[in-house]
Amino acid sequence: MTTTQADALVVVTVTVNGSVRTLRVPVHRTLLDGLRDELGLLGTKTCCAEGECGACTVLLDGQAVNACLVLCAETDGHEVTTIEGLSKDGLTDLQEEFLNAGAVQCGFCIPGQVVSAEYLLRTNPSPDEEEIREALSGNLCRCAGYQRIVSAVQATAARRCGGHD
Structure with missing residues (x-):
């Protein structure tokens, strides 16, 4: 059997959720597929494969990036944090507020929503409603729980700024 360029494998060393991992993957393998198929991290969801749903x-x-648009090979030497990495010590305050607000309906979009919201809060600790909606605009929710998601992010921002756990 001949090996074509598309069949070529690359060795990628990437830090995922704080652990250095070495993957041997086809050059065309996306980060999304590598996380799910190679590392068994199923919290990052497969949906549109076009960077449209978040x-x-x-x-x-x-x-914050769409893992479906990044090749595994591009992550060599870099650090990736998934939903599992955010919550490796139990639920985060953000995840607790998602539950408190009733923002988790079917749950499919929630990992991407939480990661996007965490990125927002790390870069803007006190976002207003418009900034939250803009930051989460790349994350689609078919259950239309947007107001509850916004409320959860607002509650987390208030909690963090107020110093409450």
Whole structure:
């Protein structure tokens, strides 16, 4: 069997959720597929595969990105944080507020929503409603729970600014 360029494998060393991982993947493998298929991290959801829905949002070197639009090979030497990495010590305050606000309906979009919201709060600790809606505009929710999601982000911002756990 001949090997074509598309069949070529690359070795990628990436820090995922604080652990250095080495993957041997096809050059065309997306970060989304690598996380799910190679590492078994199923919290990052597969949906549109076009960067339109936000279900696959992860942090790449601290920046929110759609994992379906990033190749595994591009992450060599970088750091990726998934929803599992945000909550490795139990629920975060943001996740608690999502539950408190009733923002979790079917749950499919929630990992991407939480990662996007966490990125927002890290870069803007006191966003107003318009800024929250803008920051989450790349995350689609078919259950239309947007107001509850916004409320959860607002509650988390208030909680963090007030110093309450």
